[in-house]
Amino acid sequence: MDNLGIVIDTNVIVAGLRSSKGASYTLLEFVGTNKFDIGISVPLILEYEDVLKRYIHHLTNEDVDKVINYICKVGNRRKIHFLWRPFLKDPKDDMVLELAIESQSRYIVTFNIKDFKGAEKFGIKVLKPVDFLKEVNLI
Numbered sequence: 001m002d003n004l005g006i007v008i009d010t011n012v013i014v015a016g017l018r019s020s021k022g023a024s025y026t027l028l029e030f031v032g033t034n035k036f037d038i039g040i041s042v043p044l045i046l047e048y049e050d051v052l053k054r055y056i057h058h059l060t061n062e063d064v065d066k067v068i069n070y071i072c073k074v075g076n077r078r079k080i081h082f083l084w085r086p087f088l089k090d091p092k093d094d095m096v097l098e099l100a101i102e103s104q105s106r107y108i109v110t111f112n113i114k115d116f117k118g119a120e121k122f123g124i125k126v127l128k129p130v131d132f133l134k135e136v137n138l139i
Contacts, residue, residue: 004036004136005076007044007100009110010051010092012129017056017067023129023139027109030138032074039103040075043095078103090115100124107132 008027016024031038045068052064059067080098088094093115100108101122108116108126116126125135133139 004107005039005100005103005105006036006107006109006132007039007096007103007105009096009108009112010044010047011111012109013048014051014055015111015129017052017059023133026133026139027129031071035138036136037076037103037105038071038074039078039099039105040071041078041080041095041099041102043080044099045072047092047095076103087118088115097122097124 008031012024012027015022016028019025030036048071049064049068052059052067053061056064078099080095080102088097093112096108096110097116097119099105100119101124106123106125108119108124109129109132110116110126111128113126113128116124119126127135130139
């Protein structure tokens with residue numbers, strides 16, 4: 001798929017690594033396969049690392065580092081040059097939205113749809129993992 005950019009919210013990464021069942025895991029299986037580009041930034045990667053090391057207890061810190069390193073290897077690295085916060089209620093959600101705008105992503109994939117109310121003003125669809133996978137015909 002040409003130029004299909006997404007930003008994956010931390011809660012989807014956590015869900016995908018907690019269980020091999022479900023759409024979050026399926027989505028993670030497609031990371032790095034050229035089915036879509038995953039937008040990443042230093043703040044988002046640091047959040048992934050922090051949350052994964054605190055909440056994914058069946059993985060060692062080295063395992064989490066490998067996951068993070070892979071995401072960094074295949075991700076579309078972006079620097080955020082504008083901070084027009086606050087736009088959303090949660091500053092961490094603003095960070096995800098800013099990355100989606102900067103990386104010209106079409107989608108934010110998250111379980112917290114309501115937290116991204118207003119993203120549509122920027123032409124960004126906010127979908128749950130299963131809905132994203134269906135929309136782009138990956139399931």
